[in-house]
Amino acid sequence: MTSALVSITLRALLNRRRTLGLALLGALLVVVAIIYRLSDPPDAQSLDVTRRLLADFGIGVLLPLVAVIVGTSAIGAELEDGTIVYLLARPVPRRLIVLVKLAISWLVTCLLITPAIVIAGLIGNGDVELAAGYAVASVVGALEYTTVFVALSLVTSRALIVGLAYVVVWEGFVSALFAGTRPISIRQHALAWAEALGGPGAAGSADLEFMTAVVIGAVVVVAAVLVAIRRLETVELRGETA
């Protein structure tokens, strides 16, 4: 049953024109890195520009955009279309449904983002440590973003809009102005991982202590998973689907 769950989720998330669009966004990151490389930049500058490319574009825009679309549609689309009842009616623990959906959307987000970040990082500067640091950051960030957005899709039916608003208004606008809000910004959590693991080239990526980011990030992930499980466990199957 778990394998069936895995395969329907994978097919729902990958067999769409949308996935192609999201993959193209990742390709755009690589294209910008190539264009930059073709301009034959000095080495000292290229490290800094590559870091900004990976941080501002990769982690700052691509990752949340892909995660919000993948994460909110993993369970959200089934809730909207009403097909969730066919899953809930099966003798599978609901927390298993949530966990599988979470794992798959995390995997899909990583597949769409991490290769682009690694390739763009290697093309932009060739500093393997920087690329590796940002790759790990994208994987960790993807986990946190997708769990939050999956939980969000179980809380509200307009999860995509709310998620986009969080990304643009909170992470883009508020946390740029008010430094005190940065500990609760997922982007900063991911950047802290990049700074910790990306070697000297990644210095100055984040405005957050690594340990703070790890602790708050872990709390957010666990809380989001618990909320998601709780919400799905309290969905009631009615005799007739509305």
Added chain:
Amino acid sequence: MTAPPDAASGTIYDIGYRHYTGPRLGRRGAITAVIGSALRAAFGLGRSGRSKIIPWGAVILAVLPAFVAIAVRVLAGEILEVTTYETYLWDIGSLLPIFLAAQAPELVVNDIRHHVLPLYFSRPMSRLDYVGAKLAALSLAMLALTLAPVLLLFAGKVLAAQDVVGALGDEIGSLPGIVGNGVMHAVVLAAIGLAISCLAGRRAYAAGAVLALFLIGGVIGAILSEVGGTLADIAPFTNPLTILDGAREWLFGGSAPESPVGVSNVPLPIYGLATLLMLALSSAILFVRYRRITA
């Protein structure tokens, strides 16, 4: 029972429904009605409080700098200039995509999604009229962000002066620039927003696509403009807002210090050309989409 006033109206079966005898407003009436309802939708009027948060929040945040600037001027005099007519729209730049992404899909997506376009097109209204009406309504709505705050700043500057008539004489010269720039931003952004939205299947995806365009364009532009050289020259053209800022500088002068336009060596008329190109491309997308749509 009275006979129907127009004998020709019940042709095959007259099953006794009363006929409409009021004035028929025709094409113009239909267009005005669509503009009116779209304007109400753009500001969430007649809808729940939740759908008013983003449009009105954006409008309030857009007007805020003008209020602060006027307050500073009244309290501190002319020593400190908080914001100017030229840089105002660049300063509030991140609000424009948010408003656009939230409200452009509101106007067009559900009409397509729920297949109600035949109801519009069965009125004396062509497909082009419908697109034009939506574009006009969203442009008018955008003026609340692109024109109203700057006009407020203008009025504040004039009225705060000791010599109102003299101040009016000083400031009136910038009025054409204020209005022209506001209208240009509003129309071009509205066209871009509608063109993207009409291709999307759901409002949320349309909002995401509009935001993605401005977010990605803005980030790439900011990074490239710091690289310098040829890349800094092309940097402004990754973001519609920067292109508009360049066109504004070409038409009305005055540069925004943080805009990538400043570090680019591209001649300013190119921005005007690029602006026209964006408008033409968006209109073409809208035109083709609505001509082909099997409603």
